[in-house]
Amino acid sequence: MTRILMKGNEAIAEAAIRAGGVHYFAYPITPQSEVGEYLAKRLPEVGGVFVQAESEVAVGNMLFGAASTGKRVFTSSSSPGVSLMQEAISYMAGAQLPVVIINIMRGGPGLGGILPAQSDYFQSTKGGGHGDYRLLVLAPASVQEAVDLTMLGFHLADKYRNPVLVIGDGMIGQMMEPVEFPDKYDEPALPAKDWAITGAKGRKPLITKSLFLDPYALEQNNIVIHAKYEQMKANEIRFELYKVSAKNRMLIVSYGTMARICQTVIDDLEREGVSIGLLRPISLWPFPEMQIRTEAAKPNIERVLTVEMSMGQMVEDVDKAVQGKKPVDFFGRTGGIVPAPEEVRERILKLLDGKMAK
Amino acid sequence: MNEVKDSATTITFARPQAFSDMVTHYCPGCTHGIIHRLVAETIDELNIRERTVGVAPVGCSVLIYNYFNVDFLESPHGRAPALATGLKRVSPELIVFTYQGDGDLASIGLSEIVHAANRGEKFTTIFVNNAIYGMTGGQMAPTTMPGQVTSTSPYGRNVEEAGWPMRICELLSTLRTPGYIERVAVHTPQNIVRTKKAIRTAFQNQIDRRCFSLIEVLSTCPTNWGLTPCEATNWVQTNMSPYYPLGVFKKPEPRIEV
Structure with a gap:
């Protein structure tokens, strides 16, 4: 090759x-x-x-x-x-x-x-x-x-x-x-x-x-x-886990290019001592519903954040997967705007500080 | 086929092999059955049954696949020429024909037929024009005659609002791409013979990988026209054929190298 x-x-x-x-x-x-x-x-x-x-x-x-x-x-x-x-x-x-x-x-x-x-x-x-x-x-x-x-x-x-x-x-x-x-x-x-x-x-x-x-x-x-x-x-359910561990305070669910931006944010926050994991669905249908449920249910996870380049679509399936066991939040930009890592980072920190309820 | 054969019997009119042993669902006096048979006879005569694929329309002849002994696709409304394009391009060894009514071809599928003809797709289209939507209950079609009463033109087709009936053969014959375009009818025995010849020419063009062919057949709809079968065939002669003249509109010319 x-x-x-x-x-x-x-x-x-x-x-x-x-x-x-x-x-x-x-x-x-x-x-x-x-x-x-x-x-x-x-x-x-x-x-x-x-x-x-x-x-x-x-x-x-x-x-x-x-x-x-x-x-x-x-x-x-x-x-x-x-x-x-x-x-x-x-x-x-x-x-x-x-x-x-x-x-x-x-x-x-x-x-x-x-x-x-x-x-x-x-x-x-x-x-x-x-x-x-x-x-x-x-x-x-x-x-x-x-x-x-x-x-x-x-x-x-x-x-x-x-x-x-x-x-x-x-x-x-x-x-x-x-x-x-x-x-x-x-x-x-x-x-x-x-x-x-x-x-x-x-x-x-x-x-x-x-x-x-x-x-x-x-x-x-x-x-x-x-x-x-x-x-x-x-x-045929396919997904990737990134830096998922028992220490994670938050689970991010994001796919495509957006998931890569989230990885950058996760790396940055890790250096600052904030542990976050990512579940990236690769198959959007069938959707990794059970896997999201399992990760979200882990004791240290405080919230689940869905990040998309839309006004919030996959978040409905994430919400369904989590079954109300943890708060599910959404962050997205649309219209062709690709969120910068700083925007995502800021949202995560606000959510973890409890300053921003859903 | 269940034919009775003995030494004293000569079979002069048998069911074509390309036909399945089914009774059609068409109304009395409808000419779909005649046109189906002419297509089936042609397939037999050209010995192409085992490599022929039909593409069925949406409309009265939607169930045509039940009546033929060949492979068939059932198309979305009007898209038969696009399905035929896909089929023929990836499997050029197949003989592909679409069978479409006037609502299917001249209204919702106009774009597909014009572009297939203009690309010179090497398949055959049988276009059955009976000036009305039959299956949905007799609504106005693009080919409905001026003043013709239908369930959606209860005061008669108003050409000021609905425009004049579309002449598909004339429209397609303006295309520069070589093709074979002919209009025929099946309201008299003489015309049925001519129609058979036209359909055969259209299939032969495809066997020879020559050009796109479309045969428009003026047909009847006694049920939705509110006429008896005999009145309906007369109506084709007096009302339709003056506006839709019969004949060959376009023949493939010798290839020109560009």
């Missing part, structure tokens, strides 16, 4: 190719345009498919058509573009199709701005489109992790026949960091894709659909996909 310096967006694009994701459909949008620009050059070299669609509505539905063949397909976009894909995402979840969607998030609502934000947490983890469905949602905190999670995303999409969302704030897409790509993407064996649309040669015709007019059949489809969500909850 060689270590190279690469911009997040380009590294994600290369990671997809290394994982066999060589069929890409997209529409340009800032701050992730480099993904498509990189792939427009690279995919012809590897015999892949690059289509610039007329809209993200079309992108989602091109993915739907392409994913039905069982080949690895993906797109990248940013918040308003992902909103337009929600139609197809719901259909693909209902029809059980594997697809990887990269969302390099920008500030909203509406056209919002083009700077980093984490305000698509609700859209990513709570649905976004209509109907009872879930997406596997992975949130990298570095360019290397964006590479690793993009590759993993293709595997998990196939494993569960479900759309996977990799969400990074704009910072993940725009910053350059050293990355390593594995020479070969080793992944566990996957079940045969006997559902893939290949033409009805030597078998009965296959129908890829989410339409079930018989209510019992529709309920049954929901039961089948719900069982997969339960498996995901059992097998």
Whole structure:
């Protein structure tokens, strides 16, 4: 493996190719345009498919058509573009199709701005489109992790026949960091894709659909996909602990770029004798609810603080996880403002001094 | 197929292999059944059943996948050309067709069909135009005729407010990208024969990896038009065909190197 310096967006694009994701459909949008620009050059070299669609509505539905063949397909976009894909995402979840969607998030609502934000947490983890469905949602905190999670995303999409969302704030897409790509993407064996649309040669015709007019059949489809969500909850919860110890007075829960800023704050405060631990969810769905509950319940923990680049979205899930056993506080900036370590530090100290109740 | 065969019997009209053994749900006098059959016959004749994939619309023909003996995708409303694009781009060996009504293609899916045609996607679209939304109960479509009474144009289509009916073949034939665009009808036996020929040409274009093809078929909706089946076929002749002239609007030209 060689270590190279690469911009997040380009590294994600290369990671997809290394994982066999060589069929890409997209529409340009800032701050992730480099993904498509990189792939427009690279995919012809590897015999892949690059289509610039007329809209993200079309992108989602091109993915739907392409994913039905069982080949690895993906797109990248940013918040308003992902909103337009929600139609197809719901259909693909209902029809059980594997697809990887990269969302390099920008500030909203509406056209919002083009700077980093984490305000698509609700859209990513709570649905976004209509109907009872879930997406596997992975949130990298570095360019290397964006590479690793993009590759993993293709595997998990196939494993569960479900759309996977990799969400990074704009910072993940725009910053350059050293990355390593594995020479070969080793992944566990996957079940045969006997559902893939290949033409009805030597078998009965296959129908890829989410339409079930018989209510019992529709309920049954929901039961089948719900069982997969339960498996995901059992097998796919990912998180990282940072400086978590029995001495911690506070547990911070934060993800993506924001979690790295929190690490800086934790290091600074450690030198001043204030012990704080961090739990960084890597899978936002399934959410590390039990792990947060366990850490928050530890005797020395006085409060739990959720830090996000939003007005407070993941904090609702943290609150639910903690079950009222400790006070849960929130600090966030949004609109494209990335909180400085000093702001976070100040909030922590105020909370620990008891000067600031929730 | 359960055919009775003996030495004295010659079968001259059998169920195409591309058809499944199902009774359709269409209303009496609806021409979807005829158009389905022409597509199935074509698939048989071109010997492409085992590599054909259909993309179903949202509308009356949403359940088309039950009637064919080929792989099918069921699309969101209007997006069939986007699904077909994805399918055909990653699996160009497949023969892909979309089957869409006028609400699906000319209203909610207009962007998808125009851009698929303009990219020259090498699939085939069967566009069934019966001037109304059938499945949802007879609402005004982009192709509803001026003055035509529907459940959402109870005083007749007012072209001042709703505009004039959209002529999809004419619109698509303005595109510079090569394509095959033809409008046909199925209200008389002679027209059914012509429609079969058009559908066959459209599939042959795809087999030859030549161009995008769209065949618009003027169809009937006796139920929502409030007419008998016979009155409905007459209505196609007297009301629709003068405004929607039949014929070939665009043929693929020889490739020009740019």
